[in-house]
Amino acid sequence: MSCANVMKRDRTAVINPLVTCQPMGAMYAVAGIRRGLPLVHGSQGCSTFVRYSFSRHFREPSEIAVTSLHEDAAVFGGRKNLISGIGNLAVRFKPSVIGAISTCSSEIIGDDMEGFIKIAKEELKEKMGEKEAEKIKIVAISTPSFVENHFKGYDNAIKALVTNLAQDPGDANEKVNIIPGMVNPGDIREIKHILSLMGVEGIVLTDISDPFDSPLRPSATETRPFYPKGGTTVEEIADSPNSLGTISLCEYSGSGALSLEKKYNVPAAVGPIPIGVRNTDQFLRNLKKFTDLEIPDSLLDERGLLIDSMADLASRYLFGRKVAIFGDPAISAGIARFVCELGMIPSVVCTGVENPEFVSEMEKVAKESDEPVDVMIGSDLRALEVKLEEEPVELMIGHSDGRLFAKHLDIPLVRVGYPVYDRAGYHRVPIVGYNGSVNLIDRITNTVFEKYYDKEHWKLQQ
Amino acid sequence: MPHKLFEVDKDIPNRKKHTYVKDLADPTEEIPKCNTTTIPGCMTERGCAFAGVKGVITGAVKDVIHVVHSPVGCTTYGCGSKRYPTSPDLPNGDKVPIDQFNLKYIMGTDLKESDVVFGGMKKLRQSILEAAKEFPFVTAIYTYATCTTGLIGDDMDAVAKELSEEIGKDVVAFNAPGFSGPTQSKGHHVGNLTLFNKLVGTKEPPETTPYDINLIGEYNIDGDLWVLKKYFDEIGINLLSKFTGDCSHDEICWMHRAKLSLVRCQRSATYIADLIEEKYGIPYIKVDFFGPKYCAENLITVAKHFGLEENAEKLIKREMAEIQPKLDFYKEKLQGKTVWVFSGGPKNWHLPEPLKEHLGMETVAVSTMFEHEDGYEKIKERVGEGTVIIDDPNSLELEEIIEVYKPDIILSGIKEKYIAHKLGVPCVLIHSYENGPYMGFEGFLNLAQDIYASIYSPVWNMLEFEETIDDEEELEAEIEGIIQEPEINAPKKEQQKEAP
Numbered sequence: 001m002s003c004a005n006v007m008k009r010d011r012t013a014v015i016n017p018l019v020t021c022q023p024m025g026a027m028y029a030v031a032g033i034r035r036g037l038p039l040v041h042g043s044q045g046c047s048t049f050v051r052y053s054f055s056r057h058f059r060e061p062s063e064i065a066v067t068s069l070h071e072d073a074a075v076f077g078g079r080k081n082l083i084s085g086i087g088n089l090a091v092r093f094k095p096s097v098i099g100a101i102s103t104c105s106s107e108i109i110g111d112d113m114e115g116f117i118k119i120a121k122e123e124l125k126e127k128m129g130e131k132e133a134e135k136i137k138i139v140a141i142s143t144p145s146f147v148e149n150h151f152k153g154y155d156n157a158i159k160a161l162v163t164n165l166a167q168d169p170g171d172a173n174e175k176v177n178i179i180p181g182m183v184n185p186g187d188i189r190e191i192k193h194i195l196s197l198m199g200v201e202g203i204v205l206t207d208i209s210d211p212f213d214s215p216l217r218p219s220a221t222e223t224r225p226f227y228p229k230g231g232t233t234v235e236e237i238a239d240s241p242n243s244l245g246t247i248s249l250c251e252y253s254g255s256g257a258l259s260l261e262k263k264y265n266v267p268a269a270v271g272p273i274p275i276g277v278r279n280t281d282q283f284l285r286n287l288k289k290f291t292d293l294e295i296p297d298s299l300l301d302e303r304g305l306l307i308d309s310m311a312d313l314a315s316r317y318l319f320g321r322k323v324a325i326f327g328d329p330a331i332s333a334g335i336a337r338f339v340c341e342l343g344m345i346p347s348v349v350c351t352g353v354e355n356p357e358f359v360s361e362m363e364k365v366a367k368e369s370d371e372p373v374d375v376m377i378g379s380d381l382r383a384l385e386v387k388l389e390e391e392p393v394e395l396m397i398g399h400s401d402g403r404l405f406a407k408h409l410d411i412p413l414v415r416v417g418y419p420v421y422d423r424a425g426y427h428r429v430p431i432v433g434y435n436g437s438v439n440l441i442d443r444i445t446n447t448v449f450e451k452y453y454d455k456e457h458w459k460l461q462q
Numbered sequence: 463m464p465h466k467l468f469e470v471d472k473d474i475p476n477r478k479k480h481t482y483v484k485d486l487a488d489p490t491e492e493i494p495k496c497n498t499t500t501i502p503g504c505m506t507e508r509g510c511a512f513a514g515v516k517g518v519i520t521g522a523v524k525d526v527i528h529v530v531h532s533p534v535g536c537t538t539y540g541c542g543s544k545r546y547p548t549s550p551d552l553p554n555g556d557k558v559p560i561d562q563f564n565l566k567y568i569m570g571t572d573l574k575e576s577d578v579v580f581g582g583m584k585k586l587r588q589s590i591l592e593a594a595k596e597f598p599f600v601t602a603i604y605t606y607a608t609c610t611t612g613l614i615g616d617d618m619d620a621v622a623k624e625l626s627e628e629i630g631k632d633v634v635a636f637n638a639p640g641f642s643g644p645t646q647s648k649g650h651h652v653g654n655l656t657l658f659n660k661l662v663g664t665k666e667p668p669e670t671t672p673y674d675i676n677l678i679g680e681y682n683i684d685g686d687l688w689v690l691k692k693y694f695d696e697i698g699i700n701l702l703s704k705f706t707g708d709c710s711h712d713e714i715c716w717m718h719r720a721k722l723s724l725v726r727c728q729r730s731a732t733y734i735a736d737l738i739e740e741k742y743g744i745p746y747i748k749v750d751f752f753g754p755k756y757c758a759e760n761l762i763t764v765a766k767h768f769g770l771e772e773n774a775e776k777l778i779k780r781e782m783a784e785i786q787p788k789l790d791f792y793k794e795k796l797q798g799k800t801v802w803v804f805s806g807g808p809k810n811w812h813l814p815e816p817l818k819e820h821l822g823m824e825t826v827a828v829s830t831m832f833e834h835e836d837g838y839e840k841i842k843e844r845v846g847e848g849t850v851i852i853d854d855p856n857s858l859e860l861e862e863i864i865e866v867y868k869p870d871i872i873l874s875g876i877k878e879k880y881i882a883h884k885l886g887v888p889c890v891l892i893h894s895y896e897n898g899p900y901m902g903f904e905g906f907l908n909l910a911q912d913i914y915a916s917i918y919s920p921v922w923n924m925l926e927f928e929e930t931i932d933d934e935e936e937l938e939a940e941i942e943g944i945i946q947e948p949e950i951n952a953p954k955k956e957q958q959k960e961a962p
Contacts, residue, residue: 013529013589014537014572015596021535039503043609043640045510049539051877061881063857068500068508069641074613085503091473092504092858104533105609105641108578145533146573146610218886219926224470224861226881352534382567382596401542404566 004366006359006375015382016401018326019352022143023101024050025153027064028182029161030099030141032206034231037095039065041082041113042103057419058185058212058427061226065089069105078111086120090136091127093225096234097137097165099157104145113140137234139164149353151252151329154182158205158256165237169264173242175201176290177266179257181250181273181330182418183432185213190430191249191274194283197299200291203240205256206232213428241266245290247283249273249432250330251357272361273330274432275440276338277306283433302434309438310342313445319343321448322371326350326384326398327417329358331431333365335397335416338437340368342444347393350376350384381405395447412451414444464488466850470858474501480853482838484845493838494853499644505857507877508831510640512608514649516540518730518806519657520636522681522706523714524548525558525601527593530570531586531618532608536640537570540606545894546682548708552601554668559599569593573610582616587625594629601711602632612639632711634660645832645854647729654733657705657714662738665715667702673768674702676723676738678746679731682707684898689905690751697765697773705731718742722767724749729807729830729837751901752809752909753816754782754789781903789820792910797822799917802863804829804855804874805892811840813873813892814849821910826867829855861885871917886925888916 023040027050030038040047047066054062067085069078082100089098100113117138124133141160143153158179176195180188188209195202210230221229240246241264246257251271261268267290274283280303284295322345325332329351336346346369349362354377362375376383385405388396396406399417406413420426430436453460464485467478479495500506509517516528521544530537548564550557560566571589573582586605593603603625607618618635626633638652667674675694680687687707694701702720703713717723723735723746735746747763750756758778765774801823803813807830814825828841829852841851850867852859860878863869864885872882875893882889890896890912900909931937 011592011596012571012585013592014534014570016541016567017534017538017570017572019534020538021533024535043510044500044506044508044645045513045536045539045640048507048509048513048877049535049543052543053539055876055880059880061884062877063505063881065503065505066500067502068506068644069609070499070644071642074641081502084501087503088474088501089503089505092470103609104573104578105613108610108613144575145535146578147575149534214884216883216886217926218884221884223885224865225858226861226884228884404562408561 002366002369002372004359004363004373004375006362006377007379008354008377009379009383011383014380017352017380018350019149019151021104021145022148022150022153022156023103023145024053025150025155025182026099026101026141026143026157028150028208029154029157029206030097030101031062031211032204032208032231033097033161033237034233035094035096035227036099036206036231037063037065037089037093037097038099038101039067039085039089040101040103041067041069041078041085041106041111043069043105046103053419054212056421060212060214061228063226074105074109077109078106079116082111082113082116083120083123086117086138087123087127090124090133095136097139097161099139099141099161101141101157102143107142107144113142137165151182151353155253155255158253159259161237162205162240162256162260165234166241166260166264167238169241171242172244173239175203175239175243176287177203177205177240177243177246177257177260179205179246179248179250179253180207181248181253182328183249183273183331184418184427184430185209186428186430187432187436190433190436193435194299194433195287197296198287198291198293199296200287200293203236203243204232205237205240245269245286247286247290249283251333251361252330252353252355271330271357272337273334275331275334276341276437277303277310278341279334279337280432280434280437299434306434306437306441309441313441314342317445317448320345321395322347322393323395323397324348324350324384324388324393324411326381326396326402329353329355331417332398333358333361335440336362336365336373337368338440339397340365342441345369345371346373347371347391348374348376348384348387350379352379354378385409394452395444397444412447414447416440464490464492468859468862470862474504476501477504477859482842482851484842484847484849484851486847493835493842494851496838496853497644497647497832497834500854506831506854507856507875508644508854509646511638511642511646511649511652512536512540512606512640514646515636515638515653516606516649517544518646518681519650519653519706520604521564522546522548523604523709523711524564525552525599525710526604527597527600528568529586529589529593529603529605530568530608531573531582531605531611531616532570533573533610534570536608537568537572540570541568542566544681545684546707547685548682552710553712567597578610578614581614582611583621586616586618586621590621590625590633591629594631600631602634603629604634604636607635607637607639609640612641632661647832647834650730651733654731654737658734658737661715662734663715663718663742665712667716667719670702670719671700672721673699673770674720675699675764676703676705676717676720676735676744677701678705678723678725678735679727680704680707681727684895684900686899686901686905689899689902693761693777693902696777697761698770699764699768705734718744720744722747722764724764726751727806727808729833750808750812752812753820753906754785754903755819756812756816757902757906758782785903785907788907789910792907792914793820793822795914795918796910798824799870800824800826800868802827802829802867802869802872802874803892804872804878806830807833807837809873809892811837811844814845816906820906821913825849826869827852827863829853857881871913886922888919888922890916
């Protein structure tokens with residue numbers, strides 16, 4: 001009888017975390033806006049660490065401003081820093097949106113960010129003139145670092161952006177809103193590809209695909225200030241209440257979709273991330289539900305290509321192999337379902353969050369698997385390492401932070417998710433949709449070849 | 463006027479004081495204004511004090527576990543960010559049982575809302591006990607304040623003291639919350655003071671020799687320290703203590719037994735050399751080992767102190783003979799190229815002269831995120847006429863510097879690298895390196911190779927699509943030339959860009 005054994009971290013301390021704090025998720029969301037700039041209201045490390053981390057993963061610039069809180073702010077509050085920070089950022093960078101993101105320090109000192117922003121807006125009007133100042137939207141995003149994790153921060157940011165920038169409904173736009181979650185540029189491009197085959201336009205809330213994978217073309221690059229190509233425009237966000245529906249590709253970033261539903265009656269469909277056959281099917285059904293469009297043959301052919309590669313590879317090389325999956329909850333959940341479809345066994349799924357939605361998703365996975373699934377929630381990489389030392393698996397699927405112990409345990413690691421900094425180009429290659437799932441099965445199978453077949457290479461003849 | 467306001471800074475005129483253009487006719491003591499708070503929202507590249515202490519100073523120590531007293535983020539970012547490898551060997555002959563332990567693990571107290579309200583001391587205590595249990599082989603436990611701890615006012619020293627006794631190992635608290643001081647430099651300072659006050663003088667080395675030194679401010683980025691160690695071994699000088707590249711906890715405790723201290727990174731670590739000199743009377747020398755000339759001069763100086771200059775001379779002669787032909791090749795290729803050095807601190811004054819002398823490169827701009835007055839004085843002294851010296855440059859200034867000074871290459875960190883690329887300028891990482899080590903004789907060749915590979919990468923000649931080709935024959939000849947050339951990277955075509 002298959003079941004999900006839910007286990008929480010049995011330590012107070014965290015050792016090699018699988019999550020980071022809320023502000024990072026908010027920075028990710030704001031970076032997906034055309035000329036959108038995150039302004040972190042905190043210490044310089046709060047922006048620098050994230051810029052470092054984004055640059056390391058995407059190999060791209062990542063512009064994140066900070067209000068540089070110091071001792072005086074700890075005593076007197078960060079009012080001056082936030083107001084002058086907004087002012088300096090606005091006049092020098094002329095962004096379309098400033099996402100003012102709180103941190104542990106600004107939350108603890110109790111800064112009234114909404115109030116400070118009002119004052120900053122007035123000052124901007126004086127400095128730049130009303131017309132120019134109005135062009136710069138300033139959105140407060142509350143992301144206390146000591147509450148939940150980066151997923152919640154992403155969710156809070158999307159909700160704040162929609163709440164502040166969506167305008168009252170006008171004419172229907174025949175579009176579908178997509179909240180992609182914290183996925184890679186390649187994944188968002190694959191989603192847009194599916195939409196284009198369906199013949200429907202999307203509003204991606206928000207779209208990091210170009211900002212975090214931007215062409216090197218000095219003659220066509222916006223400079224002084226540098227802005228990367230692409231991103232969701234403010235107009236698109238404003239237009240989002242006129243859409244046919246909102247699909248959130250991630251169960252942990254649904255509140256933007258739900259707030260559009262509640263306020264403007266835009267129907268919402270939340271999760272799961274379309275990795276594998278059934279999750280992608282579900283995504284298409286959601287699209288069909290909102291648009292009334294038929295699923296085109298071209299897409300069903302793509303589905304057929306995935307099914308074909310599964311038929312070719314899954315039973316001989318992958319079936320029955322035990323897998324440990326770790327990382328962000330949405331991607332881990334999607335991969336767990338996909339490995340079940342491949343006949344593999346998701347023995348362990350380990351994530352740093354404790355969401356009840358994740359647990360119920362894992363219960364579904366356990367039903368799909370023939371073997372019990374150990375679900376480690378609120379956990380960390382050290383706990384996973386200790387677990388795998390005792391009960392080894394044949395394959396690990398997760399991000400680069402697991403590389404050292406994968407090597408130590410001699411378990412091959414298929415790299416997916418964020419961050420991946422020790423392999424090239426993984427942010428460009430999708431793992432969502434039928435095409436992305438083909439990539440994933442190829443990546444998994446080739447890893448299995450290398451590890452389990454190369455010694456007896458004759459086994460790979462026919 | 464020696465100070466300069468960038469055009470992009472017209473709305474933040476305070477920035478003018480932070481930029482100085484070297485002018486030989488300038489008789490004043492002017493340097494860029496530095497070590498002051500950043501202008502909020504200006505897109506600074508600076509980090510925080512926690513990054514300064516854990517990310518630079520203590521993260522290199524190989525046999526301690528670090529417990530970050532923070533919400534989860536600071537812990538996540540505190541791990542594996544700097545490339546300082548370690549050997550497993552400990553001074554008593556033992557080995558650290560986990561390969562690259564210092565790079566592999568980090569612990570944190572994972573502070574939540576209730577801890578912010580009721581205080582986090584209990585959680586800190588529990589976490590340190592768990593650290594001792596999880597990694598029983600560690601020699602010590604280091605624990606760090608962060609913004610949250612600083613604001614809720616947890617008394618980390620009290621917990622550390624109590625648990626040191628309970629566990630029977632050193633537990634050291636570093637009180638450098640992220641918001642303290644204007645830059646990461648504050649973290650370096652706190653790290654130095656804490657390690658000196660709590661550890662130096664508390665243990666005795668298993669043996670001493672008349673040739674014992676402390677090598678201070680060398681963090682073994684990409685194995686830099688191992689290059690130097692090889693030289694010192696050959697000369698006959700013993701590294702009694704390292705601070706802190708490939709360093710064990712105990713080495714810090716017996717730094718007072720050395721005969722001489724060398725300070726390599728003079729921004730982050732002169733503090734402890736000063737303190738050791740003051741309390742224990744051990745003199746120190748400030749040293750540079752970037753570039754063959756400095757490396758040779760400094761090895762001689764150090765060797766002389768111990769009467770070992772003959773050994774040093776022999777080594778230098780051999781090393782120079784080995785690298786000279788390769789250096790000549792790079793110099794031929796890089797002669798006249800211009801460079802912007804954007805480093806942590808000392809590389810600003812360590813690199814321009816070697817780049818000029820050995821590679822023929824001109825430094826048009828230098829900058830740092832966290833330098834202080836003494837460093838800028840040295841930088842000013844060493845750079846050439848017209849070089850612009852910028853304190854804490856921000857992203858927009860970065861664009862203007864590239865536009866105005868047109869460097870052929872930027873030597874900087876990862877946050878600047880990709881924006882430079884987008885503007886069409888190659889960049890070599892000199893904080894964490896591309897393919898280091900960059901230290902010493904062979905290290906400088908690695909740096910030269912990385913600079914050469916970056917400038918001469920064929921990509922920079924293909925940045926834009928050309929509608930028509932003026933001279934097709936010439937192009938074909940060029941391409942053929944490249945293909946026939948035995949060294950694949952060897953250039954046939956100079957950069958299109960004009961010299962400034």
